[in-house]
Amino acid sequence: MTTHDTPAAGDVSPLLEPLKALANPVRLQVLQWLREPEEHFPVDPAVTDPRAVGVCVSHIQAKTGLAQSTVSAYMAVLERAGLVRSTRVGKWTHYRRDEERITRLVEELRLGIGDLNPAELLHS
Template structure:
């Protein structure tokens, strides 16, 4: 019997296949450890400018990577004024891990 892959799982795996996106997600797992407390780590997440500074990449590149992670359901964004903050969607990540365990 042939099993058809869940499109949401495939989208998440594609997002995680990029090493930089995977690193961003890892940093967001422990934001207080990886980002300055004085302007990035809030209940709403980490400001994209802090993520960009740590990654050492252009802001547009980091924003594109984070948008891909958001489309995959792995992070959520929140606008605070003119800044966008990102945090992991732990519930979705746990669901993905569970789906992988059942699929693989």
């Protein structure tokens, strides 16, 4: 079974890689920014469509203030987890969210750990 398959009942192993990727606050923040790229990154429709092609890694790097190599490593983790997709445009790599995979992940979480009441989490 790959990490992108729907887990069998009780099998939470496909959830581990995406959850590890999201455990890093910067990676989680980048994924949130990519949800509404026009609000968080410079957009030049003449160059690329941020929803169809994605946001250039250099824009992500500038917004995070981290080294380019760190941002590239973070984006590779998100891509291996299936949360983003990359597209090359010339010498630049652009990233966009994989909305279908994120939707499946949310469903896998619901099936894997069940519906959780936030009050139950506070008392566990």
